[in-house]
Amino acid sequence: MESADREKSPGSTREAAAPVQLLTPDGRRVEHPEYSIDVSPEELRGLYRDMVLARRVDAEGVTLQRQGELALWPSLLGQEAAQVGSARAVLDGDHVFPSYRDHGVALCRGVDPLALLAMFRGVSNGGWDPEDHGFHLYTLVIGSQTLHATGYAMGMAKDGAHGAAVVYFGDGATSQGDVSEAFNFAAVYDAPVVFFCQNNQWAISEPTEKQSRVPLYRRADGFGLPGVRVDGNDVLACLAVTRAAMQRARCGQGPTLVEAFTYRMGAHTTSDDPTRYRDSAEVAHWAAKDPIARLRTHLLDTAHADQAFLDEVDHTADQAGQRLRALVRSMPAPDPHAIFDHVYADGHSLVDEERAQFARYEASFAETGGN
Amino acid sequence: MTLLTTAPADLAPALVPPPATRTLTLGKAVNTALRDAMAADPKVLVMGEDVGRLGGVFRITDGLYEEFGPERVMDTPLAESGIVGTAIGLALRGYRPVVEIQFDGFVFPGYDQIVTQLAKMHARSLGKVRVPVVIRIPYGGGIGAVEHHSESPEALFAHVAGLKVVSPSDAQDAYWMLRQAIEGDDPVIYFEPKRRYYEQGDLDTTRPTRPLHGARVLRQGTDATLLGYGPTVKTCLAAARVAEEEDGRSLEVIDLRSVSPLDFASVAASVRRTRRLVVVHEAPVFFGAGAEIAARVTEHCFHHLEAPVLRVGGYHAPYPPSRLEEDYLPGLDRVLHAVDHVMSF
Ligand SMILES: Cc1ncc(C[n+]2csc(CCOP(=O)(O)OP(=O)(O)O)c2C)c(N)n1
Numbered sequence: 001m002e003s004a005d006r007e008k009s010p011g012s013t014r015e016a017a018a019p020v021q022l023l024t025p026d027g028r029r030v031e032h033p034e035y036s037i038d039v040s041p042e043e044l045r046g047l048y049r050d051m052v053l054a055r056r057v058d059a060e061g062v063t064l065q066r067q068g069e070l071a072l073w074p075s076l077l078g079q080e081a082a083q084v085g086s087a088r089a090v091l092d093g094d095h096v097f098p099s100y101r102d103h104g105v106a107l108c109r110g111v112d113p114l115a116l117l118a119m120f121r122g123v124s125n126g127g128w129d130p131e132d133h134g135f136h137l138y139t140l141v142i143g144s145q146t147l148h149a150t151g152y153a154m155g156m157a158k159d160g161a162h163g164a165a166v167v168y169f170g171d172g173a174t175s176q177g178d179v180s181e182a183f184n185f186a187a188v189y190d191a192p193v194v195f196f197c198q199n200n201q202w203a204i205s206e207p208t209e210k211q212s213r214v215p216l217y218r219r220a221d222g223f224g225l226p227g228v229r230v231d232g233n234d235v236l237a238c239l240a241v242t243r244a245a246m247q248r249a250r251c252g253q254g255p256t257l258v259e260a261f262t263y264r265m266g267a268h269t270t271s272d273d274p275t276r277y278r279d280s281a282e283v284a285h286w287a288a289k290d291p292i293a294r295l296r297t298h299l300l301d302t303a304h305a306d307q308a309f310l311d312e313v314d315h316t317a318d319q320a321g322q323r324l325r326a327l328v329r330s331m332p333a334p335d336p337h338a339i340f341d342h343v344y345a346d347g348h349s350l351v352d353e354e355r356a357q358f359a360r361y362e363a364s365f366a367e368t369g370g371n
Numbered sequence: 372m373t374l375l376t377t378a379p380a381d382l383a384p385a386l387v388p389p390p391a392t393r394t395l396t397l398g399k400a401v402n403t404a405l406r407d408a409m410a411a412d413p414k415v416l417v418m419g420e421d422v423g424r425l426g427g428v429f430r431i432t433d434g435l436y437e438e439f440g441p442e443r444v445m446d447t448p449l450a451e452s453g454i455v456g457t458a459i460g461l462a463l464r465g466y467r468p469v470v471e472i473q474f475d476g477f478v479f480p481g482y483d484q485i486v487t488q489l490a491k492m493h494a495r496s497l498g499k500v501r502v503p504v505v506i507r508i509p510y511g512g513g514i515g516a517v518e519h520h521s522e523s524p525e526a527l528f529a530h531v532a533g534l535k536v537v538s539p540s541d542a543q544d545a546y547w548m549l550r551q552a553i554e555g556d557d558p559v560i561y562f563e564p565k566r567r568y569y570e571q572g573d574l575d576t577t578r579p580t581r582p583l584h585g586a587r588v589l590r591q592g593t594d595a596t597l598l599g600y601g602p603t604v605k606t607c608l609a610a611a612r613v614a615e616e617e618d619g620r621s622l623e624v625i626d627l628r629s630v631s632p633l634d635f636a637s638v639a640a641s642v643r644r645t646r647r648l649v650v651v652h653e654a655p656v657f658f659g660a661g662a663e664i665a666a667r668v669t670e671h672c673f674h675h676l677e678a679p680v681l682r683v684g685g686y687h688a689p690y691p692p693s694r695l696e697e698d699y700l701p702g703l704d705r706v707l708h709a710v711d712h713v714m715s716f
């Protein structure tokens with residue numbers, strides 16, 4: 001939908017470099033002068049497997065929400081390459097700060113997807129240990145986590161650790177003051193952090209033109225850090241660019257902004273109705289750049305994989321999806337007394353008092369059989 | 372612009388237009404108030420995230436973009452500090468911005484602008500500057516939402532001098548309180564009980580006599596007063612009905628409507644009659660609106676009280692995951708439990 005005010009904006013004409021691309025939409029391998037990558041057939045198959053699994057788990061989230069098992073689900077559909085490619089550049093010792101749509105990153109880091117589903121089922125507000133997989137809690141308040149990643153990276157540098165932090169956020173998030181402050185702190189302290197912005201073209205109903213008059217990767221200029229735009233539907237390019245940025249960070253050369261140019265194929269969340277604000281032609285245009293289809297074509301064309309492999313990947317992903325569905329459905333309701341757990345690390349007398357009060361109140365129903 | 376508080380009842384009956392009453396949802400009443408305010412005053416602007424073509428995530432600004440265009444219905448960049456800060460600038464320039472914050476938990480990036488700037492500018496200029504910004508915030512729980520989408524932060528605003536804080540409980544108030552908030556010259560934080568958006572009510576389009584900050588007695592009673600605002604008013608009314616049917620108790624119910632300023636005279640008058648008070652809000656009771664009301668009642672009505680003022684509300688814990696929210700929220704059972712308790716003295 002080209003709205004009147006969208007046509008007025010310079011969004012379509014503003015200057016942007018061609019995104020880094022290593023795999024074309026029709027599955028051809030191309031070279032890039034700055035970013036080369038050497039991936040074995042096995043690695044290629046691994047990336048394919050990761051993306052298919054991410055898509056399958058994501059579809060399960062949408063289905064479970066439709067069935068009333070989840071309160072909400074933010075779908076990653078279309079962003080598999082951006083998430084898997086970047087996440088596979090993360091090494092042990094690195095630390096990831098996700099937003100709320102980064103299920104593919106979580107999977108690559110080894111986070112149990114059940115924990116993500118539990119959150120959107122209304123059973124927990126996170127609950128996993130960020131140190132287990134170097135994967136911080138999801139952050140729903142747009143942009144906040146960019147500062148946490150920056151601070152974490154500053155700490156890593158102070159400790160002389162070899163790792164880097166990488167933080168995920170959206171195109172809309174770049175408008176938040178916190179994000180600009182994070183860019184600046186990272187630059188000023190040379191923090192080992194990679195800012196991975198998934199520009200999926202939409203922030204709920206607002207197109208990226210409403211957030212910025214310059215291509216997002218160019219924001220980096222003003223803060224004194226390098227910015228690069230990568231084809232976000234090209235898993236190889238995302239891997240190569242993020243790998244280089246992480247390596248720079250780990251070697252003490254400071255932060256990088258990576259803008260993965262991609263597309264949110266689904267609704268913002270299961271509560272959203274995108275037909276109110278965007279055109280199906282735009283969706284169709286991006287469907288032709290599907291990240292999984294292009295790697296599949298490449299794998300088949302190069303004979304790095306055969307149909308049997310693709311079938312096996314689909315089957316495995318499907319089994320994982322079905323297992324999740326069963327586990328979500330049988331997930332026990334949380335214990336109401338948990339409301340009072342972990343409010344403070346060192347305890348608090350009022351919480352103790354209210355916990356006891358609540359227990360007495362609950363017990364009064366048991367005695368009287370409810371009222 | 373002055374607040375129109377002249378009562379139509381003061382006019383000769385022949386001049387009173389026939390009451391134009393219609394039935395609509397609370398959400399639609401807010402939408403209608405915005406439309407009518409924009410039609411009445413070209414300086415009224417609507418701004419926020421997704422308020423344009425989408426009509427807001429709750430569709431409260433539905434149709435306004437089509438009717439008034441992008442100059443007056445502004446889809447802003449995703450930045451609450453930016454939204455509030457530029458609304459302040461627009462107000463200084465003579466506009467009357469009505470800002471939508473998408474959810475309660477997302478007002479905080481804009482909190483600095485609200486507290487350090489919006490609230491204080493009139494005083495700092497010794498009254499020379501007026502900043503008539505209205506900030507609409509869908510608030511409260513009960514809709515099964517994820518984190519940051521169910522909170523009740525009204526006390527965090529009521530604590531700040533310079534801000535007015537109101538919350539309607541039905542369609543009629545949703546419409547008129549927003550009209551009055553927009554017409555007034557002070558900043559108003561207008562909390563919309565999101566779980567009541569779809570409740571039907573009658574809207575009488577003749578301008579009401581009740582001022583924006585007046586409380587309303589919804590049900591008269593003699594044994595105790597239940598006081599709520601926003602989403603808990605309906606709970607209080609339900610509790611009063613059950614208490615009457617099951618225990619023969621006569622409960623008075625007050626809809627406070629305004630947290631700042633408080634219509635304390637109405638509260639005190641009720642307490643002097645019933646001698647018992649239970650305050651119900653979703654926000655945590657610790658340092659909440661109920662604490663202020665209880666303290667004032669103790670100060671001013673001490674000799675009329677038969678029982679301590681009780682509060683029913685949220686706990687001193689983060690709003691829980693939604694599968695636990697019914698245990699956290701002050702529902703019917705907890706209100707009735709408090710009524711039993713207050714009557715036991
Ligand atoms: C501070 C804050 N304001 C508003 C919201 C409501 N909200 C949730 S997602 C969203 C859009 C985010 O867009 P983008 O950053 O592009 O990420 P995407 O959803 O596209 O992944 C908004 C406005 C929020 N979560 N936090």
Ligand SMILES: [Mg+2]
Nearest residue numbers: 170171202203
């Ligand atoms: Mg986006």
